Amino acid sequence: METMQFYQQDAQKYFSENPLPSNLASIQKKYREKHTHFEIPNRKNDDWKYTNLENALKNHYSFFKQSSTELTTDKDTRFQNIYFLNGKLLEEKSELSNIEVFALSDIAPELIEEVFTREEYFATDFMTQFNRVNLEQGYYFKFAEKTHFQKTINIHHHYSGELSYNNQFNYYHFESGCEVNLLEEYTSDDNCGVNIANFIKIESAAQVEQISLQNLNNDSMFLQGHTALIKRDAHYNHVAFHTGSALSRNNLFIELLENGASCDAHGLYALKENQHHDTMSYIKHTAPHTESAQLYKGILADSSRGIFTGRVRVEKDAQQINAQQLNKNLLLSKKAQANSRPQMEINADDVKCAHGSTTGQLSEEELFYFQARGIDKDKASRMLAKAFAYDVVLKIKDKNTRDVISRHLHKKHIVS
Amino acid sequence: MLNLENIHAKVEGNEILKGINLEIKPGEVHAIMGPNGSGKSTLSKVIAGHPEYEQTDGKIELNINGKMQDIAELEASERAREGIFLGFQYPVEVPGVTNINFMHEAFNALCEHQGAETMDEASFREFVKSKLPILEMREDFLDRAVNEGFSGGEKKKNEILQMLILNPRVAFLDETDSGLDIDALKTVSKGVNTLKSKYNAIVLITHYQRLLDYIQPDFVHVLYKGKIIKSGDKSLALELEEKGYDWLIGDHQ
Numbered sequence: 001m002e003t004m005q006f007y008q009q010d011a012q013k014y015f016s017e018n019p020l021p022s023n024l025a026s027i028q029k030k031y032r033e034k035h036t037h038f039e040i041p042n043r044k045n046d047d048w049k050y051t052n053l054e055n056a057l058k059n060h061y062s063f064f065k066q067s068s069t070e071l072t073t074d075k076d077t078r079f080q081n082i083y084f085l086n087g088k089l090l091e092e093k094s095e096l097s098n099i100e101v102f103a104l105s106d107i108a109p110e111l112i113e114e115v116f117t118r119e120e121y122f123a124t125d126f127m128t129q130f131n132r133v134n135l136e137q138g139y140y141f142k143f144a145e146k147t148h149f150q151k152t153i154n155i156h157h158h159y160s161g162e163l164s165y166n167n168q169f170n171y172y173h174f175e176s177g178c179e180v181n182l183l184e185e186y187t188s189d190d191n192c193g194v195n196i197a198n199f200i201k202i203e204s205a206a207q208v209e210q211i212s213l214q215n216l217n218n219d220s221m222f223l224q225g226h227t228a229l230i231k232r233d234a235h236y237n238h239v240a241f242h243t244g245s246a247l248s249r250n251n252l253f254i255e256l257l258e259n260g261a262s263c264d265a266h267g268l269y270a271l272k273e274n275q276h277h278d279t280m281s282y283i284k285h286t287a288p289h290t291e292s293a294q295l296y297k298g299i300l301a302d303s304s305r306g307i308f309t310g311r312v313r314v315e316k317d318a319q320q321i322n323a324q325q326l327n328k329n330l331l332l333s334k335k336a337q338a339n340s341r342p343q344m345e346i347n348a349d350d351v352k353c354a355h356g357s358t359t360g361q362l363s364e365e366e367l368f369y370f371q372a373r374g375i376d377k378d379k380a381s382r383m384l385a386k387a388f389a390y391d392v393v394l395k396i397k398d399k400n401t402r403d404v405i406s407r408h409l410h411k412k413h414i415v416s
Numbered sequence: 417m418l419n420l421e422n423i424h425a426k427v428e429g430n431e432i433l434k435g436i437n438l439e440i441k442p443g444e445v446h447a448i449m450g451p452n453g454s455g456k457s458t459l460s461k462v463i464a465g466h467p468e469y470e471q472t473d474g475k476i477e478l479n480i481n482g483k484m485q486d487i488a489e490l491e492a493s494e495r496a497r498e499g500i501f502l503g504f505q506y507p508v509e510v511p512g513v514t515n516i517n518f519m520h521e522a523f524n525a526l527c528e529h530q531g532a533e534t535m536d537e538a539s540f541r542e543f544v545k546s547k548l549p550i551l552e553m554r555e556d557f558l559d560r561a562v563n564e565g566f567s568g569g570e571k572k573k574n575e576i577l578q579m580l581i582l583n584p585r586v587a588f589l590d591e592t593d594s595g596l597d598i599d600a601l602k603t604v605s606k607g608v609n610t611l612k613s614k615y616n617a618i619v620l621i622t623h624y625q626r627l628l629d630y631i632q633p634d635f636v637h638v639l640y641k642g643k644i645i646k647s648g649d650k651s652l653a654l655e656l657e658e659k660g661y662d663w664l665i666g667d668h669q
Contacts (some may be wrong), residue, residue: 364468369508372464373522373578374496374529383521387512387561 003057004038010165011134014063021105024135027112031132041126050307050339051278053126056221056247061165061193063134069160069189078400079154079183086159087168087196089139098149104138104169111140115171115199118227121282121311122251127223131167131197138169143206145175152181152398157196159188159216168196172210174234176203181398184212186244191219200228202236204258209237211401213408215244218275222248233260239395241405242269242277243412252281256290256321267296268392270385270414271304278307285318288348292322297392298329299385299414300336309341310355316347325355330388332362332381386415417442417479417617418463418500418586424473425462432458434642435474440586443614447628447653448621450639451661456621457505459639460588464502465492478586496522497529499585503575503592510562515574516541518562519581526582547580551607569600576607587611588619593627605630625653640665 020028040057041048066086071093075081082094089101104112122128143149159166174180186194194216202208216222222245230236242248254263269277283292298306308327329338340357362384370380389409396402409415418440425433432455440446450456461469463476465487477484480498487495496502510518516537524534535543545555551573563571572592579587589608593601608631612618620627628636628650636652637644638661646652646664656664 363508365508366510368466368492369504369510370518370522371492372466372496372502372504373518373582374493374525375521376493376525377491379521379525380493383513383518384510387510390512 003040003054006060007057010062010064020136023109024105024137027116028133028135031129031135035129035133038126038130047125047280047309050305051247051249051276053247053249056193059163059191059193059221061163061221063165065161065164066166067161067164069158071156071158076154078152080151082153082155084155084157086161086164087136087157087166098147099153100142100144102140104140104171107140111171118199118229120255120284121253122225122227125251127195127225127249127251128197131169131195131225134167134195135169136167138171140171141173143172143174143178143180146177148179149181152183152400155182155184157184157186159192159194160190161192162190163193164190165193166195168194170196171199172201174200174202174206174208177205179207180209181401182208182210183398183401183404184210186212186214186216186222188216188220191217193221195223197225198227200226200236202228202230202234204232204234206234208235209397211239211241211396211398211405213241213243213405214248215408218244218246218273220245224249225251226253228254228263230254230256230261230263232258236263237395237397238263238265239392240267240279241408242267243271243408243414246275248277250279250281252279253284254282254292255284255286256292258287259289261287262291264293264395266294266392266395268299268389269306270299270389270409270412271306272301273304274302275304280309282311282313283323285312285314285321285323288317288319288321290318290321292324294325295392295395296327297389298338299332299389300329300338301332303333303335305337305339307339308357309343311343311345312353312355313345314348314351314353318348319350321348322352327357329359330362330385331359332385382413382415389415419477419484420474421477422474423459423462423471423476425458426470426472427458427468431472432642433462436642436644438637438644440617440619442585442617444617444635445612445631445633446617446619447633447636448619448639449623449625449636449653449656451665452623454639455642456639457590460502460590460621463588464500465490465495467492493525497526501579501582501584501587503579503587503589505591505594507563507571507575509564511564513562514559515562516544516558519544519578522578523581544577544581547577550580550610551577552603553577568595569597572596572600572604573607576604579611580607583611585615586617586619588621590621591623592620593622593624601627602630625657628653638664
């Protein structure tokens with residue numbers, strides 16, 4: 001309880017000193033009144049069975065500890081670069097020419113309301129509610145109808161300030177027929193607490209790729225809610241990579257709302273030491289003729305732990321859908337742990353659904369084969385880990401993004 | 417160059433090798449024959465340093481920089497870099513790692529160990545390509561995952577290709593002839609004979625003497641119940657072909 005008291009007092013003080021624009025303040029107030037009493041989820045809550053959030057929150061991350069820092073700007077010109085610091089958009093540094101960006105407080109109240117009523121499964125989750133009661137300024141990005149964005153948009157989210165708390169909200173609106181590739185990178189030099197909510201609306205026939213790479217400082221806490229609504233014949237390709245933070249958690253909710261909507265939602269968590277990652281995904285097939293594919297992989301070294309819970313729900317009228325889900329974990333040490341919970345709720349009868357999960361170690365025979373050719377065990381492990389990670393990396397369609405991710409995994413010594 | 421002295425070894429608690437003595441000199445070709453379960457494969461794995469094969473007694477000495485040294489403490493990868501090669505009876509499939517990448521890493525690890533310059537990808541590919549005709553392999557094998565989906569014969573050719581690339585001082589070839597049709601056997605043998613020189617030694621581990629028609633051994637040893645029960649020249653292999661193993665092992669039951 002003490003922990004929550006700290007956060008409540010911290011926010012109270014912060015928002016009294018830094019008042020929000022009135023429309024956001026009223027939203028925040030509404031949530032504050034609704035959630036006067038917060039309980040940090042514990043093991044008794046099935047969705048949080050394997051993740052002890054309180055341990056991370058005990059760091060007492062504070063709004064007041066955010067600090068500004070000079071961002072390094074060796075721009076990779078293959079990308080259109082956009083910069084955030086502590087959740088705030090750095091407009092002057094960012095290349096925004098072809099994107100419409102509005103502060104959340106400047107958009108129509110109905111738009112915001114829509115966002116906050118579409119959370120569904122995660123509406124009652126601690127992370128969502130915690131994000132709302134601490135709602136700060138957020139952003140609404142509009143990608144115009146039928147526009148083909150030539151360059152991949154690289155969004156750099158950097159957090160600064162030891163033990164700073166950062167609450168972030170972003171709304172990405174992809175209009176009909178647009179084609180966009182996004183790469184989002186999350187980094188920090190300090191131990192930061194981040195709670196970010198992304199709301200993504202993909203209108204009919206839009207094609208969106210959104211790759212995220214979370215590599216916060218290894219003591220950090222990273223909580224991300226990610227909601228995507230997908231309309232007729234639109235496609236969403238989302239691949240999330242987690243290599244940073246002491247604790248990271250993804251709440252992923254994707255709803256395939258209309259005929260022909262499809263999504264690929266994949267992920268790789270490559271952890272070491274005491275790092276802990278938990279992905280909870282919920283994919284809802286609301287309309288017929290919709291498709292979803294998921295491939296989540298964990299590479300777990302030392303005493304790290306990776307958790308994947310994947311729920312696929314098929315509604316009664318969602319006939320002729322295809323849903324695939326696979327979780328594979330590679331344990332690189334005896335102390336590493338993986339938990340995998342595939343769950344399917346199928347209420348239609350004419351569907352194709354499959355799920356599976358495996359957890360294993362590097363094969364001794366494979367390792368010996370490498371060693372017998374003069375390759376050291378450590379190098380061999382990394383080559384085999386690379387092979388293991390490879391099919392997730394290949395889910396990235398944009399070549400430049402794939403290059404950034406491959407280099408990152410190599411640099412982190414996860415793969416050769 | 418490689419001396420085995422009273423080698424004893426255990427696998428999963430069972431003693432498989434019970435005192436092997438063997439001396440291998442540069443330029444020699446040895447054949448180790450014997451019935452199933454006699455310890456032939458175990459011997460090659462013990463020498464290569466497989467972690468699950470425990471050497472419990474004896475000495476494996478290798479000439480390193482002109483001095484005979486006990487290699488018991490060396491890891492498998494270190495032994496390989498000192499010039500010991502094991503051609504696998506069942507080469508492992510490694511999805512996701514390309515053949516060329518695998519060989520390139522192995523080759524550069526060897527270069528680094530020898531203090532030679534490593535080779536970049538393009539030059540290495542040219543180097544490997546020059547070896548392909550010997551084994552009648554196509555270039556696309558290089559870009560496929562290591563052994564994945566290879567036929568039995570292709571896997572064995574791939575082992576010999578790796579051997580030619582790494583140019584080991586002592587090569588143990590474990591049942592390299594098993595599962596090969598006659599054409600593949602000839603090709604693989606041609607590959608092995610390419611390595612043969614006064615600097616290298618080859619140890620063929622085989623069940624049948626068929627392979628020895630194509631690769632002439634200087635010495636033939638019969639392994640039975642973890643010991644070498646007879647050594648001779650090539651005529652011993654022919655005798656075994658004719659009479660089977662029974663006449664030899666009778667005294668050792």
